Amino acid sequence: MEYLIGIQGPDYVLVAADNVAASSIIQMKHDYDKMFKLSEKILLLCVGEAGDTVQFAEYIQKNVQLYKMRNGYELSPSAAANFTRKNLADYLRSRTPYHVNLLLAGHDESDGPGLFYMDYMASLAKAPFAAHGYGAFLTLSILDRYYRPDLSRDEAVELLRKCVEELNKRFILNLPSFNVRLIDKDGIHDMEKITLIAK
Amino acid sequence: MALSDYCLLERLKKSQTNWGDPQHIYMPPFPQATPFISRRTSRFGPPNHVLTVQRPFPLSHGTTTLGFIFQGGVIAAADTRASAGGLVACPAVHKITPIHSHLVVTSSGSGADCMLWERILIREIRLYELRHKRRLSIRASAKLLSCMLHPFKGTDVCVALTLGPRVIYVCSDGARLQGDIISVGSGSPYAYGVLDGGLSWSLSKEEAISLAREAVFRATHRDAYSGNNVDLFHIDAKVQQVKQCKYVCSQRLRD
Numbered sequence: 001m002e003y004l005i006g007i008q009g010p011d012y013v014l015v016a017a018d019n020v021a022a023s024s025i026i027q028m029k030h031d032y033d034k035m036f037k038l039s040e041k042i043l044l045l046c047v048g049e050a051g052d053t054v055q056f057a058e059y060i061q062k063n064v065q066l067y068k069m070r071n072g073y074e075l076s077p078s079a080a081a082n083f084t085r086k087n088l089a090d091y092l093r094s095r096t097p098y099h100v101n102l103l104l105a106g107h108d109e110s111d112g113p114g115l116f117y118m119d120y121m122a123s124l125a126k127a128p129f130a131a132h133g134y135g136a137f138l139t140l141s142i143l144d145r146y147y148r149p150d151l152s153r154d155e156a157v158e159l160l161r162k163c164v165e166e167l168n169k170r171f172i173l174n175l176p177s178f179n180v181r182l183i184d185k186d187g188i189h190d191m192e193k194i195t196l197i198a199k
Numbered sequence: 200m201a202l203s204d205y206c207l208l209e210r211l212k213k214s215q216t217n218w219g220d221p222q223h224i225y226m227p228p229f230p231q232a233t234p235f236i237s238r239r240t241s242r243f244g245p246p247n248h249v250l251t252v253q254r255p256f257p258l259s260h261g262t263t264t265l266g267f268i269f270q271g272g273v274i275a276a277a278d279t280r281a282s283a284g285g286l287v288a289c290p291a292v293h294k295i296t297p298i299h300s301h302l303v304v305t306s307s308g309s310g311a312d313c314m315l316w317e318r319i320l321i322r323e324i325r326l327y328e329l330r331h332k333r334r335l336s337i338r339a340s341a342k343l344l345s346c347m348l349h350p351f352k353g354t355d356v357c358v359a360l361t362l363g364p365r366v367i368y369v370c371s372d373g374a375r376l377q378g379d380i381i382s383v384g385s386g387s388p389y390a391y392g393v394l395d396g397g398l399s400w401s402l403s404k405e406e407a408i409s410l411a412r413e414a415v416f417r418a419t420h421r422d423a424y425s426g427n428n429v430d431l432f433h434i435d436a437k438v439q440q441v442k443q444c445k446y447v448c449s450q451r452l453r454d
Contacts, residue, residue, distance in 0.1 A: 021374075021376050023374065025388070026387060026388060028376055028378060028381065029378050032376065049372070050372045050373050050374035051345070051352065051370070051372050051373005051374055051375070052373060054345075054373065054374075055373060096350075
């Protein structure tokens with residue numbers, strides 16, 4: 001139902017998420033933001049069961065900010081990803097597991113850009129590109145075919161647009177618009193929303 | 200409320216999950232009507248209790264409630280039928296409750312749960328106001344309700360807060376959404392059909408009221424679990440109960 005995608009470049013990470021907040025068969029909101037800003041250079045994209053997404057993402061968000069307040073410096077993306085995964089794993093075998101699928105994207109001064117794929121079973125993988133949702137079945141092959149590690153920013157946006165057009169063509173659900181953000185050494189930049197007209 | 204504390208409300212069982220069934224863990228994500236593992240287990244019935252009515256998709260809550268924003272404030276509307284399976288338990292239920300001078304709550308789902316949580320919310324908002332000497336903001340009230348409901352995932356409550364200059368949807372499964380038009384309940388698709396076509400920001404108060412009434416009426420016409428009268432609230436600076444249309448279903452609205 002929901003769709004997340006991330007593409008890592010040589011010095012940036014491009015992420016996009018759809019804007020639909022649905023309840024059963026009804027689109028309740030058309031402009032819902034699924035990205036949570038963990039710190040100046042880390043974004044968490046969260047989809048999954050209705051209440052779990054916001055609760056878990058805000059929990060992680062506040063803890064990352066608390067770390068900064070206590071220690072004076074921010075968590076690196078890899079540390080934040082591992083922290084998130086640890087929380088997912090701890091709750092997995094409790095009575096209230098969080099059913100959320102996540103993409104964590106960030107830029108570190110020493111390690112460079114990083115994209116981390118996590119799912120509700122508390123798995124963690126650092127990947128050059130990743131996608132969540134039913135739309136991933138349709139778009140991962142496009143990413144496999146056209147991705148290169150040295151994509152420029154425009155080429156990455158073009159690749160993202162290809163994926164979104166494929167979704168528009170073949171995916172049974174209507175996902176009309178997507179939030180797009182880019183993270184590089186200067187922080188998080190909002191890019192132009194991708195809005196498609198239904199064919 | 201003292202009784203609830205005496206009965207130790209927090210000792211109510213937390214929601215059960217289906218993790219005991221190993222099939223769920225290893226199943227690939229095929230498209231299904233309910234792609235995510237449903238938490239709805241019957242806590243108060245025997246373990247093999249089965250819902251008597253099979254629905255094609257999980258749209259529950261036999262009601263139609265809606266709220267929308269326009270230039271003249273906020274309109275909240277709901278039907279007044281309380282259904283229990285196939286029985287009309289009560290034809291004149293108040294699904295919209297004023298909980299503060301500027302806040303109104305529309306409820307759908309289990310009637311008892313909604314009444315309880317409305318009272319708890321009223322208590323908490325009033326306590327906050329007394330302790331901190333200022334009003335709790337609307338988004339904070341919604342977040343408070345959402346956080347209070349979080350341990351109770353599995354109860355059939357669905358509360359759509361319609362208040363002040365904001366319409367916020369809070370659900371017992373944890374969803375919290377702010378929007379311009381929200382409709383909740385089994386009659387909500389029909390209501391959306393009418394609202395989406397006729398709603399604009401610049402409606403006058405009378406037009407907005409008649410649109411809301413029309414939307415609920417159409418929903419009650421098509422949905423078996425909604426019916427009887429229409430309750431309407433209009434919120435400007437304060438709550439005003441505007442109109443209560445009588446016997447909507449037998450009236451032909453040709454406004």
